[in-house]
Amino acid sequence: MSYAIRAEGLVKRYGDMVALDGVDLEVPAGKVIGVLGPNGAGKTTTVRILSTLLRPDAGRATVGGHDVVRDPVRVRRLIGLTGQYASVDEDLSGTENLVLLGRLLDLPKRDAKARAARLLEQFSLTEAADRPLSTFSGGMRRRLDLAASLVGRPQVLYLDEPTTGLDPHARGEVWDVVRSLVDDGSTVLLTTQYLEEADQLADSITVFDRGRVVAEGRPGELKRRVGGQILLARPSLPQDVPRVAAMLTELTGTTPVQDGVNGLLTVPADDPLLVSALARRLAADGIGTDEMGLRLPSLDEVFLALTGHPATTDDEKNDDTTAERTAA
Incomplete structure (x- = not known):
């Protein structure tokens, strides 16, 4: 198998804080690898090392066979990077942003204009090409940011939490763009806190927690690894929730988890006959139920089982960038 990215034993420290603690990572060419984890897990630090913006304190990494420390210039010729926040210039139009980047990459003026026009068409931005970015929606800006990372025709694209702060519609637009890039043969390393995003886009997932890789595999493999299937039932009437919970406990020997918002009850259950048994009891x-059946665990449940805490928390502030600022 051909690997676009290989990393072995990456270590990065900021003072006494360990951002990466021996990370190994392999990304096959032409695939999307999702790097999943909460803020502070080491995702962004890994991307910065792989894009030659940081030097590891220990370990080794190659991109396209070139060492990120010994041969950074060649690595930079192979990669594109879209960070957590848009890097395009708010005072320029879409066309002007892309042409400027093309010229900075030593493209002749005519070629830079042609490349900009093609990317704007590819990302459905032609009609807005000459408008200032201040008139762009969040989804349009993110698409332009992705287009900017492709001006140099990179073989490997790093998407570091590309949909942070976007609404569901804009997020879906970015997902469509990523799928089209992979269809064209690009290799994508996607870091994200959105579990649904990884489930939708990634061929394989690597789970980071506290600077280490704690699991990796295809989404379905990770789901099966943490305990088979989930039996779920959501009674039509809220007053029936306790009775259905008692039925699930009796059938499985395990007390179900209850979602207090919508009355959904879930319990581990590998026997498919439990669905029909529950249906007969009901x-x-x-x-009556609005929902009933068997499913694999969600990636959220997988992450909780692997790390002991949810993938995202509202009050989590200790991300990789904060670590760098603190160390500085």
């Missing part, structure tokens, strides 16, 4: 007692 019918006999005249209880």
Whole structure:
């Protein structure tokens, strides 16, 4: 198998804070690898090392066979990077942003204009090409930012939390762009806190926690690894939730988890016959449900099982960037 990215034993410290603690990573060419983890897990630090913006304190990494420390110039010729925040110039139009980047990459003026026009068309931005960015929506800006990272025709694209702060519609637009890039043969390393995003886009997932890789595999493999399937039921009437919970406990021997918002009950269950058994019990007692069935665990449940805490928390502030500022 051909690997676009290989990293072995990466270590990075900021003073007494360890951002990476022996990270190994392999990304096959032409695939999307999702790097999943909460703020502070080491995702952005890894991307910065792989894009030659940081030097590791220990370990080794190659991109396209070139060492990121010994041969950074060749690595930079192979890669594109879209960070957590848009890097395009707010005072320029979409066309002007892309042409400027093309010229900075030593493209002749005519070639830079042609490349800009093609990318604007590819990202459905042609009609807005000459408008200032201040008139762009969040999704349009993010698409332009992705287009900017492709001006140099990179073989490997790093997307570091590309949909942070976007609404669901804009996020879906970015997902469509990523899928089209992979269809064209690009290799994508995607870091994200959005579990649904990794589930939708990634061929394989690497889970980071506290600077280490704690699991890796295809989304389905990770889901199966943490305990098979989940039996779920959501009674139509809120007053039936306790009775259905008692049925699930009796059938599985495990007390179900209850979502207090919508009354959804979930419990681990590997036996597919439990669905029909539950259906018979519900019918006999005249209880209706809006939802019932078996499913694999969600990536959120996988992350909780692997790390002991959710993938995202509202009050988590200790991200990789904060670590760098603190160390500085």
